[in-house]
Amino acid sequence: MIHRRTLLQALGAMSMCVLRAQAQPATRKVTDMAGREVVLPARISRVVTLGSLPVLNSFVFTMGEAGSIVNGLADFAQPHWKYQNVFAPQLPGQPTMQLPNREPQVEAILQAQPDLVLTLHRDAVDRLAGLGLRVVYLSWREPEDVKSCMSLMGQVFGKPDVAQAYQKWFESSLGTVRAGLEGVAESQRPRVLYLQPDTLTQPRLIAEWWIPTAGGVSVTNDGRRTESRSFSMEQVLAWDPDVMILTTPQAVRLVRNEKAFAGLRAVRDGRLHVAPVGAHTWSNRTAEQPLTVMWAARTLHPQRFASLDVAAQTREFYARFFGTRLSDAQVAEILSGEL
Numbered sequence: 001m002i003h004r005r006t007l008l009q010a011l012g013a014m015s016m017c018v019l020r021a022q023a024q025p026a027t028r029k030v031t032d033m034a035g036r037e038v039v040l041p042a043r044i045s046r047v048v049t050l051g052s053l054p055v056l057n058s059f060v061f062t063m064g065e066a067g068s069i070v071n072g073l074a075d076f077a078q079p080h081w082k083y084q085n086v087f088a089p090q091l092p093g094q095p096t097m098q099l100p101n102r103e104p105q106v107e108a109i110l111q112a113q114p115d116l117v118l119t120l121h122r123d124a125v126d127r128l129a130g131l132g133l134r135v136v137y138l139s140w141r142e143p144e145d146v147k148s149c150m151s152l153m154g155q156v157f158g159k160p161d162v163a164q165a166y167q168k169w170f171e172s173s174l175g176t177v178r179a180g181l182e183g184v185a186e187s188q189r190p191r192v193l194y195l196q197p198d199t200l201t202q203p204r205l206i207a208e209w210w211i212p213t214a215g216g217v218s219v220t221n222d223g224r225r226t227e228s229r230s231f232s233m234e235q236v237l238a239w240d241p242d243v244m245i246l247t248t249p250q251a252v253r254l255v256r257n258e259k260a261f262a263g264l265r266a267v268r269d270g271r272l273h274v275a276p277v278g279a280h281t282w283s284n285r286t287a288e289q290p291l292t293v294m295w296a297a298r299t300l301h302p303q304r305f306a307s308l309d310v311a312a313q314t315r316e317f318y319a320r321f322f323g324t325r326l327s328d329a330q331v332a333e334i335l336s337g338e339l
Helices: 004-023 053-062 079-087 106-112 122-129 145-156 160-180 207-213 233-239 249-257 289-300 310-322 328-336
Strands: 027-031 037-041 047-050 116-119 135-137 191-194 243-246 272-274
Touching (some): 027 145, 047 053, 053 145, 145 160, 160 289, 160 310, 191 207, 207 289, 243 289, 289 310
Parallel strands (some): 116 135, 243 272
16 A cells, blocks of 8 residues: 555655646747747757758757757768768668758658758748748858857757857867967968869868968968859969868879979978868868867967877867767877868
C-alpha cells in the first residue's frame, strides 16, 4: 500500500510539472536580420538550411544543434566538406533541398515539415514565408556580423548563454592576437595575397578583415564592397606578395608549377599556405572565424606567435561549441587543408 504522504508528494510533483508545462509558451517571436518578426515554436528540432550550406550549418553547429538539420549538402557533398559529416553525421542520408544554382526545391522543403528555414539569401525569404514556412534571414555584410548572427541563433534556439560564450571566445581570441602584434610596425607586416589562381581572383571580401587583423597587409584591399575581385597576372607580379593563402592543395600545386608565378617572393620563399577546412573553409565566411585569425597570425608571424597552440585552440573550439571531440589526426587534417 502506498503511504499517504508519499502519494501526496507524488501528486504535488506532478502538479508542478503541469504548471511548468503550462507556463512554457507554445510560441515565441524573434526579429531576423531583415527586421522581420518571425513566430517560432518553443522548441526547434527540424531545421532546413538554404544557400551557402557550410556557412549556415556552421551557425547551427555552434549552437550544439547539428542534429536538427534535415537537409543534405546538395552540391557541397564532396570530399572538401568531409567535416560537415563529422559534425552532423545524419547529413549524408538527408534529401537535397536546393538546386546547384541554390534555387530552393520547394516541394522537398514542404515535405520535410521544418520548424525553421535558415537562409542568407534575401530573395528567397518572402517566397518561402508566403507558403507558411517559418523563415529566418541572416545577413553577413560586415566582418564581425558573425557575432550578430550568433546572437540571433541564441534567440532562435533558446540558447543565449551559448551565443554569449561564443562572443566572449571570439573577443578573447582577437585579444590574444592583438597582444601578440603589439609593437609590430607596418613595415614588419607581410604583404599577403589571398588567391584563386585558376581565375586570378580574390574570392572573399572577409579576407580583407582577417588578414590585417592577423598582422598582414592585404595587397587586394582597395576599399571594395564587392564579394570578389579579379586582376591580371601583371598585377600579381607587381604586388609580389610575401605570403600567398590558397584554398586547396591543388591551387598550391598550380602556383608552384606555373612558370608565370615562379618569380614571386612568396613562391621563392616557400610561403604558400592552404587555409584550414572544418565546417567551412576558414578563409571564407564561417562561424570558425576566430580560429581563422589565430591560424593566420601564427602563419604570418611564426616567431612572434610560436607559443600560440592553434591545434589546442581548434580542439577546444569544436568540443565547446560543436560538441565534437576531435582526435589529434583530425585536428591536423583540418589545419592542413588537405581535403
